[in-house]
Amino acid sequence: MLTLLKNARLYAPAPLGLKHLLIADQRIAAILDPQDSPDIHLPGLTVQDLEGRRVIPGLVxxxxxxxxxxGEGGFGTRTPELRLEDAVSSGVTTLIGALGTDALTxxxxxxxxxxxxxxxxxLSCYAYTGSYQLPPVTLTGSVAQDILYIPEYIGVGEVAISDHRGSQPSVQELARLASDSRTAGMLAGKSGIVFIHTGDAAGGLEILREVARTTALPIAQFMPTHINRTATLFEDGLRFARDGGRIDLTTSTTPELLAEGEVPASEAVARAxxxxxxxxxxxxxSDANASLPRFDDHGRFIGLKAGRLDSLFEVVGECVNDHDIALENALGFASSHSADALGLARKGRLAVGQDADLLVLADDAWAIDEVWALGRCVHRRDTDR
Structure with missing residues (x-):
């Protein structure tokens, strides 16, 4: 399958100007300058003129x-599975799946x-073995074997710390889990990342620092998320990142969570x-299809809403339009930075040899006209074009 996308204003995420993009099967085969490129005639070549529209990497x-x-409020509060039709229209072309509070049903x-x-x-899809609780739930009987033998498993998560729904893991338990994940990742050529759900309890990220202080494990082996859930946790996260750690910000939110002190994700990026x-x-x-629950001061469930996959694309737009962050800089937070942290070498960038995952943006709004995944157009917005 050969496709030539002509006259694309390319952000790779760095701005490359007007280019022709040649896709061979699932990969980017060439990036060509229009003025230096003669007409290409190849058997089976499909040509599409993008007429100068912006093209960015598919989101990770x-x-x-x-x-x-x-499920925190009983069976009637379970959120639904992600539907393929919602996924392909969201702009996210690489997804990492996780279990959360409920690793029973x-x-x-x-x-x-x-x-x-x-x-x-x-789409390109991967997963974490385990869930909030320890000992972790696995397919093969161990975290290491899941990561080593099952292609889709790239690490372990979403392990909960500083949260009343977690198992309150000790430093030693987290260190052993991270060691197993890291070693299996090395053997399998994967990141072995330990993806951490961070609650709003007073401990914050301190247990991760303690693991790094008392073992040979690098602090960047952990990837804590929900760092913008409170102002206090966000400041703790900034210190964690300055010390060499990684922090992940959640784009799905609700008016209630924002009123309770959550830092909007685009604002958190600007402040970082x-x-x-x-x-x-x-x-x-995005924390898509997770519950965004609310609890009272005694830990009693109040209510919930579900996370949205398309919030990731929305927040990148807010970074650009509301906080004057250059598009090429904003894109990294939802593409190349994530791909690097997760060890997905062919994701998050538009370059020769990379997977052909890309978004064609609208001319007149922060909106997606087309989604391409692994060299194939999987979604087109209804337009008059």
Whole structure:
């Protein structure tokens, strides 16, 4: 399958100007200057003129609850599974699935099946073994074997700290888990990342610092998320990133959570840049289809809403339009930074040899005209074009 996308205003994420993009099967085969490129005539070549529209990398989402989440208020509060039609229109072309609070009625087998269902629809999908609780739930009987033998598993998560729904893990338990994940990742050529759900309890990220202080494990082996859930946790996260760690900001939110002190994700990005945090240590994730629950001061469930996959694209737009962050800089938080942290070498950038995952943006708004995943157009917005 050969496709030539002509006259694309390319952000790779760095701005490359007007280019022709040659796609061979699932990869980017060439990036050509229009003025230096004669007409290409190849058997079976499909040509599409993008007429100067912006083209950006497909987004990489480190946290998606593909099989749904919730249940903190009983069976009637379970959130639904992610639908393929919602996924392909969101702008996210690489998704990492996770289990959360509920690893009883939602299982590793459910998650792996959903990963493969979405992959059959054209997306690139991976997963974490484990869940909030320790000991971790696995398919093979161990975290290390899941990561080593199952192609889709790239690490372990979403392990909960500083949260009343977690297992209150000790420093030794987290260190052993991270060691198993890291070693298996090295053997399998994967990141072995330990993806951490961070609650709003007073401990914050301190247990991760303690693991790094008392063992040989690097602090960047952990990737804590929900760092913008409170102002206090956000400041703790900035210190964590300055010390060499990674922090992940959640784009899905509700008016209630914002009123309770959550820092909007786009504002958090702007503040991190102003604080001179190394940008590559900051990522965005949607927490799609998870529950966004509310609890009272006694830990009693009040209510919930579900996270949205398309919030990732929305927040990148807010970074650009509301906080005057250059598009090429804003894109990294939802593409190249995440790909690097997760060890996905062919994702998050538009370059020769990379997977042909890309978004064609609208001329007149922050909107997606087309989504391309692995060299195939999987979604087109209804337009008059």
């Amino acid at each position: 989402d480190p946290l998606v609850h593909m099989t749904g989440g919730g 939602r299982t590793p087998a459910n998650l792996l099946g959903k990963v493969r269902e979405l992959a059959a629809g054209g 840049l102003k604080a001179r945090v190394e940008p590559s240590r900051v990522t965005l994730s």
